[in-house]
Amino acid sequence: MDLATWTHVLGLDDIEVVEAQRAKEGMGWRLSVVSTSVVALCPHCHQPTSCRHMVRWQEIHDLPVAGKHLVLDMQTPQFDCEHCGKIFTVHPACVLEGTHVTERLAEALTDCVNVSTLSAASATYHLAESTVRTIFEKIVERRHAAKLRTLKPIRKLGIDEIHLEVQDKRKEPGRLSGAQPLIEIPANAESGEKIRR
Numbered sequence: 001m002d003l004a005t006w007t008h009v010l011g012l013d014d015i016e017v018v019e020a021q022r023a024k025e026g027m028g029w030r031l032s033v034v035s036t037s038v039v040a041l042c043p044h045c046h047q048p049t050s051c052r053h054m055v056r057w058q059e060i061h062d063l064p065v066a067g068k069h070l071v072l073d074m075q076t077p078q079f080d081c082e083h084c085g086k087i088f089t090v091h092p093a094c095v096l097e098g099t100h101v102t103e104r105l106a107e108a109l110t111d112c113v114n115v116s117t118l119s120a121a122s123a124t125y126h127l128a129e130s131t132v133r134t135i136f137e138k139i140v141e142r143r144h145a146a147k148l149r150t151l152k153p154i155r156k157l158g159i160d161e162i163h164l165e166v167q168d169k170r171k172e173p174g175r176l177s178g179a180q181p182l183i184e185i186p187a188n189a190e191s192g193e194k195i196r197r
């Protein structure tokens with residue numbers, strides 16, 4: 001396959017394949033990929049900059065291709081902000097933050113663990129079990145947070161709530177369910193005051 005086809009097959013935004021090699025003993029592929037973005041936004045002063053300080057390379061694991069293991073040698077550029085003078089690294093959006101796996105592999109690992117075990121997911125995707133556990137926890141936490149953001153206030157009552165509401169209306173107004181009637185008892189003999197309970 002030529003590099004343009006590899007870029008198309010890989011399908012990651014702002015990523016271009018510049019080299020493709022067969023892994024040892026034909027067990028998979030190793031692709032060298034670079035970011036096509038030449039401008040970055042400084043996280044400190046929020047100004048755009050195109051001045052590169054240096055480039056680092058990271059080994060990133062991705063979903064298998066045709067059943068073969070896929071590793072990306074990914075270029076991670078550092079930028080030197082012309083406005084505030086700070087140096088910052090731009091991490092690709094396709095990589096799960098704090099890990100060395102793509103977002104789509106992280107999602108696939110989590111789904112695999114949900115229907116199987118950590119060790120099965122580890123063996124399937126050729127990653128250490130501790131790595132799979134970390135990825136699983138990150139994705140589960142993110143999914144839970146996303147679910148909480150989508151929860152909406154109750155606007156309709158279900159049959160159980162309607163039944164409870166009807167029962168409450170039948171009771172005395174101002175009286176709590178299960179509350180005892182008011183009884184007056186003397187507080188102390190000298191004052192003659194009474195306490196309502």
